[in-house]
Amino acid sequence: MVKKLERVLRIYPKEDEQEFTISILCENKPGVTANVSNLISRRGFNITSFIGASTQTEDVYKIIIKLMATPTGLKGIVKQIAKLINIIEVRNSFNEEFLEYEMLLVKLKYSIEKHGDILQVVNHYNGEIVDLHEGSITIAFNGTPEKVETIFALIKPFGCLDVVKSGIAVMRKYEDDGADC
Numbered sequence: 001m002v003k004k005l006e007r008v009l010r011i012y013p014k015e016d017e018q019e020f021t022i023s024i025l026c027e028n029k030p031g032v033t034a035n036v037s038n039l040i041s042r043r044g045f046n047i048t049s050f051i052g053a054s055t056q057t058e059d060v061y062k063i064i065i066k067l068m069a070t071p072t073g074l075k076g077i078v079k080q081i082a083k084l085i086n087i088i089e090v091r092n093s094f095n096e097e098f099l100e101y102e103m104l105l106v107k108l109k110y111s112i113e114k115h116g117d118i119l120q121v122v123n124h125y126n127g128e129i130v131d132l133h134e135g136s137i138t139i140a141f142n143g144t145p146e147k148v149e150t151i152f153a154l155i156k157p158f159g160c161l162d163v164v165k166s167g168i169a170v171m172r173k174y175e176d177d178g179a180d181c
Contacts, residue, residue: 017068019048021093021100021170022078027086028054028061035084036063043077045069051167060088064170097173103142103166104152105130109159110137118158125151136161 026032033052040047049066069077074094082090108118110132122129122139125147131138141151145168152163 017070017073019066020069020074021098021168022063022065022067022074022081023091023098023170023172024063024065024081025055025088025090026061026063027088028059029086032061032084032086033063035086036065036081039080039084040065040067040077043073043080045073045077049167051169053169064168066168091172098170099173100145101142101169102145102148103140104148105138105140105164106152106155106160107131107136107138107162108155109161110135114158118155121151121154127151 024036026036033050037047037050046068047065048068049064052061052063054060055062067077071094074092078090078092081087108114110118118137118139121127125141125143127139127141129137130140139155141148143151148165
């Protein structure tokens, strides 16, 4: 049994999983997002971010998914998604470059002693104080996923009470048809 497995692994070497982004344009109909997420989860892929939003066209919806997959697995899942009813277009980060943006809301323990240090991080990373109560402060930051992770690592030692990330919004870096919004 072990020798047979070794032969299979030589023929089909194990690929390392990476994080990929899939951008899907679909008809704005009930159940489309459920069908897409079910298809991905049934095939054993781990979704790290899933967001949906309306587009400039009322009856078209955009779904943006970040998931862990191998390049071969990504190609397969993209083909399967494209076959679903109500799907208009599927693009992925393996073939194209995307601009990525994310928002972070973080509620911290607040005291006058920490005020200067917190304000320094807020000002340096163009954050916005959205709520201030006795004992807590809520701040919004936005930027690339890497920038948001850096900010969170810096702000976490102040005493994180709650945190919410928006999920990653993406847009193709290079538009090929020049269409207007």
